[in-house]
Amino acid sequence: MTGWILRAEGLTKGFTLHLQGGTRIPVLRDAALTVEPGECVALSGPSGAGKSTLMRLLQGNYGADAGSILLRRPDGGVSDLATAPPREVNALRRDTIGHVSQFLRVIPRVPALEVVAAPLIARGMAREEALDRARALLRRLNLPDRLHGLPPATFSGGEQQRVNLARGFIAPFPLMLLDEPTASLDAANREVVIALIGEAKARGAGLVGIFHDLDVRDRVAHRVVEVAPLREAA
Amino acid sequence: MSDDPILSARGLSLSFGAVRALDGVSLDLWPGEVLAIVGESGSGKSTLLRVMAGEARPDAGAVTYRDTLGASMEVHGMGEPALRRLARTEWGFVRQDAREGLRMGVSAGGNVGERLMATGARHYGSIREEAARWLERVEISPSRIDDRPGTFSGGMRQRLQIARTLVTRPRLVFMDEPTGGLDVSVQARLLDLIRGLVSDLGIAVALVTHDIAAARLLAHRLVVMREGRIVEEGLTDRVLDDPRHPYTQLLVSSVLAA
Ligand SMILES: Nc1ncnc2c1ncn2[C@@H]1O[C@H](COP(=O)(O)OP(=O)(O)OP(=O)(O)O)[C@@H](O)[C@H]1O
Ligand SMILES: Nc1ncnc2c1ncn2[C@@H]1O[C@H](COP(=O)(O)OP(=O)(O)OP(=O)(O)O)[C@@H](O)[C@H]1O
Ligand SMILES: [Mg+2]
Ligand SMILES: [Mg+2]
Numbered sequence: 039m040t041g042w043i044l045r046a047e048g049l050t051k052g053f054t055l056h057l058q059g060g061t062r063i064p065v066l067r068d069a070a071l072t073v074e075p076g077e078c079v080a081l082s083g084p085s086g087a088g089k090s091t092l093m094r095l096l097q098g099n100y101g102a103d104a105g106s107i108l109l110r111r112p113d114g115g116v117s118d119l120a121t122a123p124p125r126e127v128n129a130l131r132r133d134t135i136g137h138v139s140q141f142l143r144v145i146p147r148v149p150a151l152e153v154v155a156a157p158l159i160a161r162g163m164a165r166e167e168a169l170d171r172a173r174a175l176l177r178r179l180n181l182p183d184r185l186h187g188l189p190p191a192t193f194s195g196g197e198q199q200r201v202n203l204a205r206g207f208i209a210p211f212p213l214m215l216l217d218e219p220t221a222s223l224d225a226a227n228r229e230v231v232i233a234l235i236g237e238a239k240a241r242g243a244g245l246v247g248i249f250h251d252l253d254v255r256d257r258v259a260h261r262v263v264e265v266a267p268l269r270e271a272a
Numbered sequence: 273m274s275d276d277p278i279l280s281a282r283g284l285s286l287s288f289g290a291v292r293a294l295d296g297v298s299l300d301l302w303p304g305e306v307l308a309i310v311g312e313s314g315s316g317k318s319t320l321l322r323v324m325a326g327e328a329r330p331d332a333g334a335v336t337y338r339d340t341l342g343a344s345m346e347v348h349g350m351g352e353p354a355l356r357r358l359a360r361t362e363w364g365f366v367r368q369d370a371r372e373g374l375r376m377g378v379s380a381g382g383n384v385g386e387r388l389m390a391t392g393a394r395h396y397g398s399i400r401e402e403a404a405r406w407l408e409r410v411e412i413s414p415s416r417i418d419d420r421p422g423t424f425s426g427g428m429r430q431r432l433q434i435a436r437t438l439v440t441r442p443r444l445v446f447m448d449e450p451t452g453g454l455d456v457s458v459q460a461r462l463l464d465l466i467r468g469l470v471s472d473l474g475i476a477v478a479l480v481t482h483d484i485a486a487a488r489l490l491a492h493r494l495v496v497m498r499e500g501r502i503v504e505e506g507l508t509d510r511v512l513d514d515p516r517h518p519y520t521q522l523l524v525s526s527v528l529a530a
Contacts, residue, residue, distance in 0.1 A: 056518035057525060098507065100514040124493050124507040125302060145489060147464040 043212050043244035044073040044096065048105035049120075051091055064268050065091045069105070071263060073213070073244035078235060080255050081248050083265035089248050090140075092265060093217050095120075096246060097137050098127040109134055112212055132160050136211030136243075140218045142202040144191045150176065151186040154204040161209060175204045179230055195222040207234045214238055216247035220254050232257055276338055278303045278444055278476045284323055284333035285500075293319040294330065295500035303443065304474040308487035308508065310523065311497030317480040318448055320497070324478060325365060325446050326355045340443065360390040364437035368449035370429035374421045374436065380407060381417035383436045391440045406435040410465060427458035431465065438469055445470075447479045451486060463489055484527045488512060496520045 049071075052064040065088040073079050081089045094100040096107060098119050107119035111134050117126060131137070136157075145153065151172050158168035176186055179200040185193065190201045199222045206214065216235075220228045228251075235258045238245060249255035255262070277300035286294040293316045301307050309317045322328040324335050326347045335347040339362065347355070359365070367373040374383050384403040385393075393399050404414040410431035412424075421429050430450060437445060450466065451459040463486050470477055470490070481487055487494055487508060494508040496519065504517040515521045 053514075054516070056521050094513070099509055101506070101510055101516075124510075125305070127507050127510075128492055145464075145467075146460045 041074050042072050042108075043075055043110050044071065044246070045108040046071045046096065046105065047108075049092070049095060049102055049107070050104040051088070051095060051100060051102055066095075066265075067268055069265070071096075071246070073246060075212075075242040075244055076239050077261075078239055078245040078247065078259045080259035080262045081246065081265050082255075082262050084267060087265045087267045089265050090217060093215055093246065093248060096213075097135060097215055098122070098131065109213060132157070134212055136206050136209065136214040138203055138206035138214070138216045138219050140221065142190060142198040144189065144198070146191065147189055149187045150181070150190050150193070150201045153190065153201055154208055157205060157209045172204065172208060175208055176200070179204055180227055196224065196227070199223060200227060203231060203234070207238065210241060210243070212243055214243050214245045216245060216249075218248055218250060220249070220251055228254060276342070277301055278338055279324060279478070280336045281320075281324055282334050282336075284320065284330045284335070286319060286323060286328065286330045292500045294323065294333075297333070297497075297500070297502055299495060299502065299505070301444070301476050301478055303476050305493065306470060306477045306479060306491045307493045307495060308491035309478065309480045309495045309497060310482070310484065310487055312523075315497040316500040317497055321446050321448050321478060321480055325359070325363065326350075337444075360387070361440060362443050364440070364442040364445040366430075366433055366437050366445060366447040366450045368452040370421065370426070370433045373433040374429065376420065376422055379418045379420055380412065380424070380432055383421065383432060384439050387436050387440050402439065403435075406439050407432075409469075410435045411461075427454050427462060430454065430462055434462075434466065434469070438473065438475070441473055442475060444476045445478075447477060447481075449480055449482065451481070451483065459483070459486075466490060484512065484524070496523065 047070045049066055049069040051066040052062055055061040055063065069092060081092060083089055091100060095102050102120040105120055109117050109119055109130060111117060117130055119127065119130060122130065151169055154172035154176060155168040158171060159165060173186060181197060181200050185197065190198050203219060220231050223231065232254060235245060279301040282298050284294045284297040297320055309320065311317055319328065323330050329348055336344050337347055338344050365373065378386065381400060381403040384406050385399040388399050388402060404417055407414050407417060412428055412431055421432055424432065451462050454462065467490055479490060491508045494505065494511045495502050496504040496511065498519050504511055504515065504520045511520060512524055515524050
């Protein structure tokens with residue numbers, strides 16, 4: 039099979055807490071995950087098992103201790119995120135990996151509309167067109183127009199999360215990572231997110247998500263991958 | 273982004289008596305990239321910046337600059353005149369103390385215009401116009417164009433210094449604590465200004481800062497220094513969220529606790 043978008047193998051990740059006397063926290067050992075185009079994979083497992091850790095590895099936010107994370111880029115080439123130098127990770131984040139984190143990291147003074155349009159502008163789209171698309175997506179997520187020009191710092195949790203979602207879904211990334219994308223949303227907006235996920239699948243994106251809302255999970259995910267806690271070892 | 277670094281440092285060492293301010297530092301900076309340099313007081317950050325900018329000579333090691341045409345040159349081997357020309361044109365330096373980066377006896381417009389003239393601008397009217405445009409860009413009212421920086425607040429002076437530095441569209445800018453000594457709200461505004469200008473103009477920046485949040489906001493890559501050495505480096509968010517070196521863990525934890 040050569041169709042995969044993401045192929046992670048042998049992933050091992052732990053933390054050494056030097057400020058706590060060098061305590062070792064092993065989290066993942068020899069984890070594997072393959073995602074095909076058009077497929078949505080849900081990660082499940084008890085709290086603390088390492089779901090978010092795995093997502094962060096797939097985004098390049100955490101560094102793997104061992105293993106490979108192969109990603110198929112839009113240009114057809116393959117990169118190993120686990121060993122890619124910083125500049126290549128930044129390029130992968132621009133072109134290949136879309137990411138909706140659980141919480142928006144607000145940038146002081148930057149209006150919501152610009153936050154959402156940024157990934158398109160980074161890919162070279164003309165500013166006006168990028169802002170138009172951002173506006174349309176924010177409207178679809180029911181974020182009132184009067185908020186578009188304001189920095190999200192003072193927004194409610196659900197409003198911030200919709201800005202975050204719009205930023206993640208604005209560009210056609212081949213791989214989408216979703217950490218609790220519907221956690222702070224009302225029912226109507228949850229439906230919008232489910233539709234956005236459906237559209238991403240339809241255009242051939244691969245998705246990996248953590249969905250604590252089992253109803254959402256059952257509606258969007260093709261399969262569930264269990265992240266099992268490691269026994270205390272080593 | 274080009275594949276060749278704009279600036280490469282290799283094996284830089286510099287001691288002041290018994291103090292090893294730099295102890296074998298190597299790093300690369302690519303065009304359009306913002307690299308933040310963080311670390312405790314006395315770890316050698318300012319010294320590193322000064323050595324990279326050719327203002328101090330290392331005991332060992334070399335710094336290579338690749339110019340607009342792709343030609344490589346040794347920063348410490350090109351001679352004073354060539355270095356001064358670079359410092360006036362393709363490079364810029366934003367100092368923590370604006371009084372060191374500005375000419376305090378010259379008007380705001382003159383401070384900006386002077387850099388323009390150094391790169392060959394001659395027409396008085398257009399220099400003044402461009403200076404006014406830049407004052408506006410850094411949010412200083414053009415009505416202050418004839419005032420001297422001594423009459424400005426700290427934040428305004430710092431913005432003026434940024435205008436003076438960026439007006440010639442340098443390719444490489446060194447910044448040493450550009451927001452140090454300013455109120456938090458003034459800092460946020462200045463950081464936002466720097467963020468916008470740097471990405472609009474595609475400038476490579478080596479930024480020394482104590483402010484981890486500023487590094488996260490501005491930098492593509494992060495270098496952590498301690499006792500003259502680089503102890504950890506990499507993607508900014510990875511170094512901050514998944515720090516490996518004991519010192520980086522201490523640095524990050526003290527920020528969260530603060
Ligand atoms: N940056 C970090 N430094 C130290 N330990 C960490 C770090 N990130 C995660 N861990 C540890 O890794 C383990 C797995 O955490 P993770 O957040 O991946 O769990 P999770 O499966 O997402 O749980 P939840 O369902 O509660 O969100 C936990 O023991 C956590 O404390
Ligand atoms: N010209 C000099 N003469 C003597 N010692 C110097 C000189 N310049 C720097 N040093 C010493 O070198 C060490 C590194 O200084 P440097 O200014 O590079 O630190 P820094 O990391 O910028 O610190 P800070 O965060 O406090 O600005 C310090 O111990 C300093 O006292
Ligand atoms: Mg989690
Ligand atoms: Mg210093």
